[in-house]
Amino acid sequence: MTVFGKRLSVVLLVMISVMSFVFAGGANESSASSEGGGGTVTSVTGNLITDEKVELEVWMINDREAHFTAAIDAYTKEHPNVSIEMSYLDTNTLKNNEMAAAASNTLPDAYYSYSGTIGAYYPENGYAIDLTDYAAEHNWSEKFLAPALTLTSWNGRIYGLPMTYNTFDIMYRQDIFQELGLEEPTTWDEFENCLAVLKENGITPWAVGANGNWDLQRVFSLVLEAFAGSEVNDELCVEWTGDWSTNEAVKAAFEKIKEWYEKGYFLEGFLILTPNDARNLWYQGQAAMRVDGFVWNMISNDRDMSQYGVFHLPSAIDGQTTRCSTYNTCVMLNPELTDDQFAVALDFFEYALMNPEFDGYKSYPVAYKAVTHPDVEGFELLEEILADNDTYGTMPTFDTALPTEVHARFSSAMEMYITGSIDVDEAAAMVQASLENYISENS
Numbered sequence: 001m002t003v004f005g006k007r008l009s010v011v012l013l014v015m016i017s018v019m020s021f022v023f024a025g026g027a028n029e030s031s032a033s034s035e036g037g038g039g040t041v042t043s044v045t046g047n048l049i050t051d052e053k054v055e056l057e058v059w060m061i062n063d064r065e066a067h068f069t070a071a072i073d074a075y076t077k078e079h080p081n082v083s084i085e086m087s088y089l090d091t092n093t094l095k096n097n098e099m100a101a102a103a104s105n106t107l108p109d110a111y112y113s114y115s116g117t118i119g120a121y122y123p124e125n126g127y128a129i130d131l132t133d134y135a136a137e138h139n140w141s142e143k144f145l146a147p148a149l150t151l152t153s154w155n156g157r158i159y160g161l162p163m164t165y166n167t168f169d170i171m172y173r174q175d176i177f178q179e180l181g182l183e184e185p186t187t188w189d190e191f192e193n194c195l196a197v198l199k200e201n202g203i204t205p206w207a208v209g210a211n212g213n214w215d216l217q218r219v220f221s222l223v224l225e226a227f228a229g230s231e232v233n234d235e236l237c238v239e240w241t242g243d244w245s246t247n248e249a250v251k252a253a254f255e256k257i258k259e260w261y262e263k264g265y266f267l268e269g270f271l272i273l274t275p276n277d278a279r280n281l282w283y284q285g286q287a288a289m290r291v292d293g294f295v296w297n298m299i300s301n302d303r304d305m306s307q308y309g310v311f312h313l314p315s316a317i318d319g320q321t322t323r324c325s326t327y328n329t330c331v332m333l334n335p336e337l338t339d340d341q342f343a344v345a346l347d348f349f350e351y352a353l354m355n356p357e358f359d360g361y362k363s364y365p366v367a368y369k370a371v372t373h374p375d376v377e378g379f380e381l382l383e384e385i386l387a388d389n390d391t392y393g394t395m396p397t398f399d400t401a402l403p404t405e406v407h408a409r410f411s412s413a414m415e416m417y418i419t420g421s422i423d424v425d426e427a428a429a430m431v432q433a434s435l436e437n438y439i440s441e442n443s
Contacts (some may be wrong), residue, residue: 048342049347051160055083056348057108059098061329062088063297064112064163071352082344104126107334110345113160115152115328116400123159128332131158134346152328160330161349167326167394168218169385172289173282176203184311190227191314195265197427198288205265207287209278213411214399216257217271218291218325220414221398225255225322228313230395237401240439244432246368251424258418271415291325295382305378323393324385327400402435409434 016094037420042367060068066086072084087108089097093110097123099109105383107127113119122128137142141149144162152158177183179193180201195205225233228249235242236250244250260266267278283303284291299305313322331341331349399407410431419426 002100008061012442017287019342039417049343051081052340053081053083054294054340054344056085056110056341056345058084058086058331059094059111060086060088061094061112062090064088068352069441071348071355074355075225075348077352079344082348084348085308098122109334109337109341110161110331110349111334112163113330113332114400115326115330117403118398118400119330119332120154121162121242122153123157126335127404129158129337129342131161131333131346132156135242150338154331156238160328160332161346161355162330163349164329165326167324167385167389168291168397169310169312169324169388170222170291171292172200172307172309173285173287173382175307176285176288177309181433184309186314188314188316189240195260195263199264202265205262205289206267206270207272207282208266209275210271210272210411210415211273211277212275213404213408214397215278215291216414217398217410220253220257220410221325221395222291222313222322223256224249226254227256227317229315229317229320230323230393233395238396240435244435245425245429247428250428250431252415254417254424256412257423261418271419278359293382293385295378295385299376299378305380305381307379308381310381310384310388312392321392323395324389325397327397328396401439405433405438 068086069090076082076084095118098107098113101111102122102125113128115120123130140158149158152160152162164313172184172342176198180197180203182194182197183190185194197207205220208215208219221233221237224236228236228247230248232247233240234245236247267273267281270278273281278287278290279292281287295305297355312324315322331345333345337345396402398410402410413422413427413430416422417424417428422430
């Protein structure tokens with residue numbers, strides 16, 4: 001199989017797996033229970049899983065600690081023969097540690113992962129269990145949203161236990177727009193006018209932190225979609241059949257980012273700001289908009305949701321639209337698991353993710369069909385973004401569609417270009433060369 005064929009299949013698989021896991025079981029269908037006092041573990045159907053002692057080691061993203069701490073406590077009290085040791089790591093540490101552990105064959109029993117090329121590495125190289133048969137036996141097609149399952153197939157096989165489905169539009173400070181008399185733009189010219197009016201009134205348009213390899217990339221990805229259209233964008237970022245060095249839409253997108261930089265449309269010092277730095281400045285009203293969708297995080301941190309709104313980025317091409325960018329997170333399972341560990345791991349995560357009483361539940365975008373969003377102010381914004389998914393379609397985020405090496409090289413090229421060290425042709429050529437090198441090394 002070509003690298004492209006493997007790559008495209010992986011993107012689809014890992015994204016599906018992510019969503020399928022979030023949908024994997026609801027509180028009504030998939031809570032585990034114990035039988036008797038002997039510490040047995042039974043499945044949601046009441047069938048015996050095991051009466052043996054089961055130990056699980058898990059690596060998890062650190063912003064899920066409150067949720068899983070509560071879930072582990074509840075689950076192990078019901079099942080005293082089960083022990084779950086969960087380590088919580090920040091995003092970059094987690095990614096780096098997992099790659100190193102895979103290389104040394106020391107991955108934990110279960111580990112947090114992503115859609116796109118980041119997660120694709122593990123099923124491609126035999127580090128994740130094929131869950132397709134389990135999914136069929138447990139009716140995942142009925143439990144999960146259809147797009148989730150579509151996005152998480154790799155060569156038609158499911159490898160991840162979906163945790164979250166993350167999708168993005170332009171989120172903006174509605175209070176600032178209202179104060180300036182701005183309406184949500186529906187054309188590219190209207191969008192550009194919004195940026196100009198914001199700047200003229202002392203408001204930085206974009207809350208973006210370029211230090212982190214995803215915030216600026218997600219803006220660029222949408223701008224590229226606006227100038228290239230979905231078909232060409234996919235050739236460049238998903239299928240890897242396009243040529244960055246000669247594509248005029250690529251150069252137009254680079255030039256647009258530089259134009260906005262020179263006009264002061266980004267926060268001062270944005271090249272060294274992290275995404276979290278930029279988001280916090282946005283919360284403080286120091287910038288007006290960002291590519292975002294973490295509504296649940298905003299709610300759980302008690303943001304005033306009446307201050308925020310959502311709009312979809314218009315296309316710069318007449319008669320076309322742009323898509324929403326998306327990525328998923330999931331849990332993958334180590335192929336070295338015993339049968340008991342495999343069964344208990346799946347049961348635990350289904351139990352943990354589908355029970356809303358556990359602390360931290362609101363921090364999840366709920367994708368499972370049987371679970372509705374809490375009746376909390378602000379969740380209508382997430383519903384609006386999900387509706388835009390249906391209306392306009394979706395594409396993988398730039399940072400999950402392209403290999404880590406390539407989007408890191410993109411960051412360098414963009415910084416060198418907008419600060420005047422290289423021209424646009426050289427910037428585009430840098431990205432193309434990095435992509436060709438990756439393909440050559442992984443063919």
